[in-house]
Amino acid sequence: MSTPDPPDIYSPAATAGTRAAPPTTLPLTGATIDRASELRDDHHEVKRLLDHPRAAVLGASAGSVLIGELPRPRLLRRPLAGNINPHQPILLGLEAGAPLFAADLDDPEAQSQASDTGLGRLVTLREAGLLLPQAESGLAAYLVALLGWHRNHRFCARCGSPTRMAQAGLARRCPNCSANHFPRTDPVVIMLVDDGAGNILLGRRIGWEAGRFSILAGYVAPGETPEEAVVREVDEESAVRAHSPRYVASQPWPFPASLMLGYEASAETDGAKRPQPQPGEMIEVGWFSHEQVREATLRDRPDNSDRPGASALRLPGEVSIARRLIDGWVARGGRRLAR
Numbered sequence: 001m002s003t004p005d006p007p008d009i010y011s012p013a014a015t016a017g018t019r020a021a022p023p024t025t026l027p028l029t030g031a032t033i034d035r036a037s038e039l040r041d042d043h044h045e046v047k048r049l050l051d052h053p054r055a056a057v058l059g060a061s062a063g064s065v066l067i068g069e070l071p072r073p074r075l076l077r078r079p080l081a082g083n084i085n086p087h088q089p090i091l092l093g094l095e096a097g098a099p100l101f102a103a104d105l106d107d108p109e110a111q112s113q114a115s116d117t118g119l120g121r122l123v124t125l126r127e128a129g130l131l132l133p134q135a136e137s138g139l140a141a142y143l144v145a146l147l148g149w150h151r152n153h154r155f156c157a158r159c160g161s162p163t164r165m166a167q168a169g170l171a172r173r174c175p176n177c178s179a180n181h182f183p184r185t186d187p188v189v190i191m192l193v194d195d196g197a198g199n200i201l202l203g204r205r206i207g208w209e210a211g212r213f214s215i216l217a218g219y220v221a222p223g224e225t226p227e228e229a230v231v232r233e234v235d236e237e238s239a240v241r242a243h244s245p246r247y248v249a250s251q252p253w254p255f256p257a258s259l260m261l262g263y264e265a266s267a268e269t270d271g272a273k274r275p276q277p278q279p280g281e282m283i284e285v286g287w288f289s290h291e292q293v294r295e296a297t298l299r300d301r302p303d304n305s306d307r308p309g310a311s312a313l314r315l316p317g318e319v320s321i322a323r324r325l326i327d328g329w330v331a332r333g334g335r336r337l338a339r
């Protein structure tokens with residue numbers, strides 16, 4: 001099945017000397033569901049939603065979502081009966097007034113399993129990010145992130161006792177020590193670093209095949225701002241001194257629980273000093289020219305897969321903010337965004 005051209009996170013006006021327009025169209029963003037936070041503590045209200053005639057359930061397993069494709073791809077809405085545990089409902093929210101619940105197809109106690117796809121099929125979240133319309137793509141990220149959190153947080157982080165679901169799936173509570181636990185998201189900075197002369201810094205992590213590179217990324221540390229994390233991570237992973245980080249866009253990345261904070265940053269190349277990969281983490285880091293990177297973006301397209309390349313550079317997939325930052329830089333001719 002062909003996939004639509006992925007939207008660009010930059011407006012056409014976002015060329016050198018202008019600021020990036022507010023980005024809204026990254027894959028895995030844009031859910032429009034009402035998360036119904038005001039209803040969640042009311043048992044009667046949740047019971048009413050479970051009995052709602054238009055209530056539906058979305059299914060997902062770790063990293064994959066259940067979709068239907070008629071008349072066009074969308075997350076498969078299934079009836080609640082037989083597909084959800086009514087005593088442990090995970091309410092995603094309200095969709096045009098109709099409640100939407102979530103079911104973990106990997107849960108051994110779940111009513112339906114990953115093998116039971118019915119009229120749908122399981123696709124990876126990465127595939128779904130490009131295949132589904134914008135709001136469905138964002139909803140898929142929410143679904144996978146929330147189910148993943150429940151799957152991995154069954155025990156109290158304070159006392160170790162088994163926890164119970166609360167707030168119709170948006171919290172867990174410890175019956176032993178009364179601690180409340182809420183879905184967590186881990187901030188990660190990801191940054192396109194350019195040298196102002198038409199080159200960007202790319203790295204290859206341990207475990208990646210030869211030729212596969214991406215822009216650098218790393219978790220925000222406790223007590224650190226994202227901007228500080230950009231500078232620290234670039235230094236740690238490449239020994240390059242980056243400065244002037246500029247925020248561009250963000251993207252939920254529930255593999256399993258990250259929020260990618262996309263930045264551009266500047267660095268000055270020092271001809272005498274090459275970037276140095278961090279031992280134990282990176283195999284290679286280096287500056288790549290606009291021509292090298294542009295060539296790799298063209299070669300990646302399905303209809304150009306046999307296009308001869310000047311290099312074997314392979315870039316991240318089009319679902320990722322990494323690729324969108326790279327594509328934005330290529331599209332504006334390798335020029336630096338204004339600060």
Ligand SMILES: [Zn+2]
Pocket residue numbers: 156157158159160161174175176177178179
């Ligand atoms: Zn506890």
